Amino acid sequence: MTIVGAGVIGVSWARLFSEGGWEVRVSDPRPDLHELVERELAGLPVAASEDLAAAVSGADFVQEAGPERVEIKEEMFATLATHTRDDVVLASSSSSLLPSVIAKGNPAAGRIVIGHPFNPPELMPLVEVVPGPETTARTVDRAVEVYRDLGKLPIRLKKEIPGFVGNRLQKVFNDQATYLVQQGVIDVQDLDDLVRASLGLRWAVTGPFQSGTLGGGPAGMRHLVEHVGSQLTFETGSPDPARLDAVLTAVEDAYGTGEAAYERLVELRDVRTRAVLQPLGWPEARSADGPRQ
Ligand SMILES: NC(=O)c1ccc[n+]([C@@H]2O[C@H](COP(=O)([O-])OP(=O)(O)OC[C@H]3O[C@@H](n4cnc5c(N)ncnc54)[C@H](O)[C@@H]3O)[C@@H](O)[C@H]2O)c1
Numbered sequence: 001m002t003i004v005g006a007g008v009i010g011v012s013w014a015r016l017f018s019e020g021g022w023e024v025r026v027s028d029p030r031p032d033l034h035e036l037v038e039r040e041l042a043g044l045p046v047a048a049s050e051d052l053a054a055a056v057s058g059a060d061f062v063q064e065a066g067p068e069r070v071e072i073k074e075e076m077f078a079t080l081a082t083h084t085r086d087d088v089v090l091a092s093s094s095s096s097l098l099p100s101v102i103a104k105g106n107p108a109a110g111r112i113v114i115g116h117p118f119n120p121p122e123l124m125p126l127v128e129v130v131p132g133p134e135t136t137a138r139t140v141d142r143a144v145e146v147y148r149d150l151g152k153l154p155i156r157l158k159k160e161i162p163g164f165v166g167n168r169l170q171k172v173f174n175d176q177a178t179y180l181v182q183q184g185v186i187d188v189q190d191l192d193d194l195v196r197a198s199l200g201l202r203w204a205v206t207g208p209f210q211s212g213t214l215g216g217g218p219a220g221m222r223h224l225v226e227h228v229g230s231q232l233t234f235e236t237g238s239p240d241p242a243r244l245d246a247v248l249t250a251v252e253d254a255y256g257t258g259e260a261a262y263e264r265l266v267e268l269r270d271v272r273t274r275a276v277l278q279p280l281g282w283p284e285a286r287s288a289d290g291p292r293q
Contacts, residue, residue, distance in 0.1 A: 002056045007067075014046050029050055036048075062084060073102045091112075094114055116167075
């Protein structure tokens, strides 16, 4: 299989697929590609190639994780369409671009699907599988099967919508977080702690609807909506884009920037994520079918 793009997401996908029994090729025009693969994916069956056409020829599955720019995706998928067999799924990790837009005019539109992970794909169970109007059922079924074999939880959306589901929810939530900081209600770190100590923990074990069912007691979510929900009539407001810079500066002050700060935060996040995944019973299973191309 081939990963297109060796950035934050592509490297994590490469680790997941290779540890899951796939022989992986990673393609990216970046000049440090070989060094990066040697450093980040040492000891795994991962080969590097700057040449996209060569990297995808013979692949059984393609996971694209290149830049989030439609003109670049269109160009990459045109190359993928030409240089892959007509039974090969071409999955894009895009966080927001509609599959119909990426696949527009592409002769392989039926094979193009969104397989949107949450960062980092090697740890987060979810992959949102989003078909465009031309995506075939076989493509969706195959993508779901591949992600499931990797121990992921693939969830297929019934139809495309900008931002899909995860990022639509995240956008509403993050906008409100920014608004509350801009309004001087709370600072950045307290907001993060508040979420970790309440909604984050709750949503790791129940979704919003299940949580609503519990919040209403034996009478269920209907009771919660009528009783508490009916009083939540305030306007939520929106962040002011002109004052976003001050919030970003506060985030940088809180967490730092640069390689060392990033590595420290990645390690902390990964240790904590692993610590909660296991007791929550997320599948460890990896495909034992042996290497595939
Ligand atoms: N970062 C996230 O949290 C996140 C989460 C889920 C999905 N995604 C999606 O994953 C994709 C990759 O995001 P990222 O954060 O890893 O970006 P990134 O900027 O870290 O990596 C993109 C990589 O693509 C490479 N690239 C540029 N042109 C290319 C080409 N023609 N062929 C192959 N590779 C090329 C770049 O050199 C770079 O290494 C995007 O579509 C993004 O929306 C990102």
